Amino acid sequence: MDVIPTTAGSVRGRRKGGVAAFAGIPYAAPPFGPRRLRPPQPPEPWSDVRDAFAPGPSAPQPGYHPALVGLLGEAGEVGEDCLSLNVWTPSPGRAEGGLPVMVWVHGGAFRNGAGSLPSYDGARLAADGVVCVTLNYRLGAEGFLLLPDGTSNLGLLDQIAALEWVRDNIAGFGGDPDNVTVFGQSAGAISITALLTMPRARGLFRRVITQSGAGHHSHPEHIARRVTERLAALAGVAPTREALAAVPPERLVAADAALSREIAQDTDPARWGESAGGGTTVLPVVDGATLPKRPIDAIAAGAGRDVDVLTGTTSDEFRLFLVPLGIQSRITDEVLHGFLAGFGLDPDQARAVYAAARPGASPGDLFSAAMTDHAYRVPAVRVAEARAASGAETFVYEFTRPSPAMDGALGACHMAEIGFVFGNLTDPLVGPDAPRDLCDRMRAAWISFARTGRPDAVTSGDAAPTWPAYGERRSVMLLGDAAPAVCDDPAADARELWAGRR
DSSP: EEEEESSEEEEEEEEETTTEEEEEESOOOOSSSGGSSSSOOOOOOOOOOOEEOOOBBBOOOOOOOOOHHHHOOOOOBSSSSSOOOEEEEEEEOOOOOOOEEEEOOOOOTTTTTEEEOGOOEEEEETTTTTTTEEEEEOOOHHHHHOTTOOOOOOHHHHHHHHHHHHHHHGGGGGGEEEEEEEETTTHHHHHHHHHHTTTGHHHHGGEEEEOOOOOOOOEEEEHHHHHHHHHHHTTOOOOSSHHHHHHHHHHHHHHHHHHHHHHTTOOOHHHHGGTTTTSOOOEEOOSSSSSSSSHHHHTTTTTTSSSEEEEEEEETTTTHHHTTTTTGGGGGGHHHHHHHHHTTTTTHHHHHHHHHHTTTTHHHHHHHHHHHHHIIIIHHHHHHHHHHTTTTTEEEEEEEEOOOOOGGGGOSOOTEEEEETTOTTOOTTTTTTHHHHHHHHHHHHHHHHHSSOOOOOOOOOOOOOOOOOSSTTTTEEEEEESSOOEEEEETTTHHHHHHTTO
16 A cells, blocks of 8 residues: 555555555545535645545436446545545656656536546556546536626636646645646536636646537626526525525535536527526636636637647537437427527528438437537537637547447447547446457557647557648547548638637
């Protein structure tokens, strides 16, 4: 067993297969009682050596729809002491030449998830020479309401507190605090894009990898206030910190779930902004203080240009939200037409463009393709475009391997790449007989980026093409069952539909 000192006290981990794991280390005090709905505070120090053998509780959350649980996994036990992190390292106590650090921020629509899910086990990444950290942060109403006194983005402040813990402690675990890459997926990637533009996060990381999440998903203050007021009404209390902090966590979770159902049926962006018609309620809040601007606008103005960025999406992101729930087959041409028009597209032109690339596609297939572009691909492209305009390099990928889950009906859906990045091929979306060469390529590229700022390494001795930065040629690296391939401006016709939008 390895014992490592931290700023709050020493922790004892367990070693397996050359990697030491430390689980459930508090990076902040439990955010309940007098600390509820307030910024994170330092953890209470301890004097004895603390066993770091098991992950800490997850943040309060509703859990996934039963149809999705088998694909995404449950976060496990929830509890008040939820602000903890987990560390995997091949060199605990290493004194010289710290290793690159990769800090994972989980997804889950800002409502679900935990850093302790089996798919996020960092042992394989650590075995390849990095220190891997995963973390929990406050979710839902606890983490992202805008309160009357201006308090907001508590979940993002939790993430910053975790990164400050990494800065102050990771050298003891063999990591280099000056070479930190923050990587994450979905809500985690949206969070990281926000962190890229937040003054309080500046200097805490050198690189970011954003998987299936970019810089458009946030709420302006007037939308965020509406979310707070409606959620409080559903919880049966006034929309104040004092009233909301007196509500049992499970009641706030239930109110958030009820609001999610309401918003999912209301497609008016004037009322619910980026959440309209979707499954999210809370999002990062552009409050002018913690988050000064909408992240994509801040990036266009040059924020984060000194940070290396790797970003990308999967080919069929939105099928994960449609197929398991039986929604895909219920989409009609009328529904498709309405959504395309609601996005400001010419519905007939957009339908023709998406159909031309998908012969025989159903209205549900076309709806999924358009939603994939609207929610994921085009926002990622906009980040790359904005950074290129300010002279900052961005590397862009598209993950193309269809998940074999549900007899292949999911395609290369949201989250299909995660098992390959972590090297955990038991992930439910990976399926049996997963190609290990793809796993090796992706893990090597992510680690190469964390080490050097370039994702060129794919596997040792491999003849894969050099990965160019996104620029005038709009180069994207395709990662899937076939050998890695650079494609210039993939799906250009569909991208051009969104010119002047997103």
